[in-house]
Amino acid sequence: MTSATRQPGTPSAAVRPRLIATDLDGTLLRDDKSVSPRTVAALAAAEEAGIEVFFVTGRPARWMDVVSDHVHGHGLAICGNGAAVVDLHGGPGAHRFVKVRELARENALDAVRLLREAAPGTVFAVEQTYGFHQEPHYPKLHMEIPDHLLPAEKLLAPDGPDADQPVLKILAYHPDLDPDAFLTLARIAVRDRANVTRSSPSALLELSGPEVSKASTLALCCAERGISHEEVVAFGDMPNDVEMLTWAGQSYAMGNAHPDVIAAASGRTVANNEDGVAVVIEQLLAERD
Numbered sequence: 001m002t003s004a005t006r007q008p009g010t011p012s013a014a015v016r017p018r019l020i021a022t023d024l025d026g027t028l029l030r031d032d033k034s035v036s037p038r039t040v041a042a043l044a045a046a047e048e049a050g051i052e053v054f055f056v057t058g059r060p061a062r063w064m065d066v067v068s069d070h071v072h073g074h075g076l077a078i079c080g081n082g083a084a085v086v087d088l089h090g091g092p093g094a095h096r097f098v099k100v101r102e103l104a105r106e107n108a109l110d111a112v113r114l115l116r117e118a119a120p121g122t123v124f125a126v127e128q129t130y131g132f133h134q135e136p137h138y139p140k141l142h143m144e145i146p147d148h149l150l151p152a153e154k155l156l157a158p159d160g161p162d163a164d165q166p167v168l169k170i171l172a173y174h175p176d177l178d179p180d181a182f183l184t185l186a187r188i189a190v191r192d193r194a195n196v197t198r199s200s201p202s203a204l205l206e207l208s209g210p211e212v213s214k215a216s217t218l219a220l221c222c223a224e225r226g227i228s229h230e231e232v233v234a235f236g237d238m239p240n241d242v243e244m245l246t247w248a249g250q251s252y253a254m255g256n257a258h259p260d261v262i263a264a265a266s267g268r269t270v271a272n273n274e275d276g277v278a279v280v281i282e283q284l285l286a287e288r289d
Contacts, residue, residue, distance in 0.1 A: 015249055017051055017284060018231040021078075021218050022277055023244075024057040024067065025199065026237040027254055030273050033066055042278035043070055049285055054078060054221065056214045058199040058206060058240050060127055060168070061086045061095045068095075080127060081197060081240050082217035083168035083208050097129060101217060102166035103194060103209045105156050110193045111207050112152045115172055118189035119182065122174050124152035128165040138173060141204060170194075172205040179203045183239065197240040206240065215243035233284065235269070235277050236261055252280055 022028045030036060043053050055067055055077040061084060064077055068088045075089035076098060085099035108126075115122050125134035125146070133148040133155045148161045152170070155161060174182050182203040186196045194207040222232060234241075234248035237257040242264045245251035253262045255271035262268065269276035 015230045016288065017233045017250065018227050019052045019054060019222060019225070020046055020233050020235075020281065021054045021056045021214075021244060021248065022235040023214075023237060023241050024055055024059060026256060026272050027235050027241075028055070028272070028277050029066065035067060035070055036275050036278070038275045039278040040070055042275075042281040045285055046281050049288060051284075052225070052227075054218065056082075056218055056234075056244060060132070061097070061129075064088055064095060076221070078214060078217050078221065080168040081195075081199075081206055081208050082212045082214045083127075084129070085217065085221065099217070099220070100129060100166050100168070101209055101212045103169055103207065103212070105158065105167060107193045107210065108156050108167055108170050108207070109153065111170065111190045112156065112172075114189045114191075114193065115186055118185055119174055119177060121176065122172050124155075124173075125171040126152065126155045127168045127171065128162055129168060131162045131165055133161055134171075138171075139175075141171075141173065141200075141202070169206050169208045172207060174203040177203045197242075199238040199240040213243045214240060215247040218244055219247065233280070235280070236265070237272065252276070 046053055057079055058081045059079055061079045075087050077086050077088055079086050083101050084097055087096040087098050090096060112124055123135045123138040125138050131147045134146040135152055136149045179198060183198050183205060186205050190196055192210055195210055195212055196205055196207050198205050229247050230249035232248040234244050234251040236245050237254040239258055239260050242260055245264045251265040252267045252269045253265035254276050269280050
């Protein structure tokens with residue numbers, strides 16, 4: 001039987017978990033974007049045992065249909081790398097925003113300018129609560145038709161498209177740079193104007209509000225429930241998961257994880273295609289029994 005490994009000295013190993021926080025793509029989901037029967041059963045068993053499950057993803061709310069049938073109890077998910085908390089109880093297409101942590105347009109415009117200067121050739125897209133807009137040369141990376149095709153400066157202008165909607169994050173793509181090199185360059189260039197991370201295997205960066213991350217929004221949700229970070233078990237595979245894995249009392253890097261994720265997590269499990277999240281949940285529940 002496949003099993004997870006816990007690194008020696010994990011401080012929270014003896015703490016009974018009260019919340020499981022899991023990334024989706026490359027973590028909970030298999031590469032075909034499905035949720036395996038074993039994983040479905042493990043999530044249900046965790047909720048039955050009184051352990052809340054939070055999906056914590058870089059995906060926008062409109063892409064959450066893949067797990068909307070598997071939410072239990074609270075029905076909440078953290079989307080956009082922490083930019084929104086969404087109630088999925090309404091089912092596909094009927095989600096409700098519970099909390100929004102926006103990226104100020106002034107900050108977004110500064111970040112666009114700084115990235116254009118630091119990495120010429122960068123192209124941008126803008127995610128809002130209900131809209132998605134992109135520049136004309138931004139590649140078709142997402143299976144959807146943008147609402148508007150305009151330069152980022154016009155998309156983010158005070159009188160731009162959907163100006164009444166909060167900006168959740170901006171996406172920055174470079175056709176030639178190495179993904180990790182682009183991330184390092186962008187963090188130096190943008191500084192405190194935005195939180196910069198990535199979850200794609202390509203040179204695609206995600207920029208959120210300066211204090212917005214999966215970890216910070218998860219911490220807010222846990223505080224509302226009286227749950228400490230020691231009582232959280234987290235799973236992830238890409239750089240946008242690092243802060244969450246560092247914050248959680250127990251954390252697991254997937255077998256397919258980025259090196260930075262492996263370094264940040266307190267333990268490792270098998271790959272997403274081998275149901276690595278389910279493997280750990282089954283072990284946690286067995287230890288409780």
